[in-house]
Amino acid sequence: NAGVMQNPRHLVRRRGQEARLRCSPMKGHSHVYWYRQLPEEGLKFMVYLQKENIIDESGMPKERFSAEFPKEGPSILRIQQVVRGDSAAYFCASSPDRGREQYFGPGTRLTVT
């Protein structure tokens, strides 16, 4: 059973470009969580999605950031018009149900130049 997959592992974008980060949950998991780790800080919750639904996006910046988890395919975290402050490691986790253990992916390191 493959673990949580994230791609790309490293992403470099220039200021103003768009960044798309993908997360494929573990097989049988329909709940996905995105976390962000800024330099020198702990992981911070961004958004919780269940298939086709956003359950909680309280940790996500109101502008430029969006997330989706379609019926088919991976979950996508999209950052429009990236700025230097968006440089961080973005982690995805999945669980088979709400309240169950979250399994983490290896993260995507976004660098904005």
Added chain:
Amino acid sequence: ILNVEQSPQSLHVQEGDSTNFTCSFPSSNFYALHWYRWETAKSPEALFVMTLNGDEKKKGRISATLNTKEGYSYLYIKGSQPEDSATYLCALRSNDYKLSFGAGTTVTVRA
């Protein structure tokens, strides 16, 4: 979002020595405390989940305790080995899904 502090930020241990480090939190108003082990370029790996004051969990040479009354959890590594080198993350679960992480303690075991 719950406030989670981990100390020290990093530590070096001689192979064979035992060590411990702390996760502290100002409030015991949480569902569970999680410990993760995270090696560079890999996924954070779940070690323990603890919910009750006085909980003790053990996995091989690694163990953890939880004291909700005084607001801390300790992680112990007995007889450290080079493969124990990693960053150890503590997280509090504030409801049934939202995790708040500390910045981690990075352990380096010297052979």
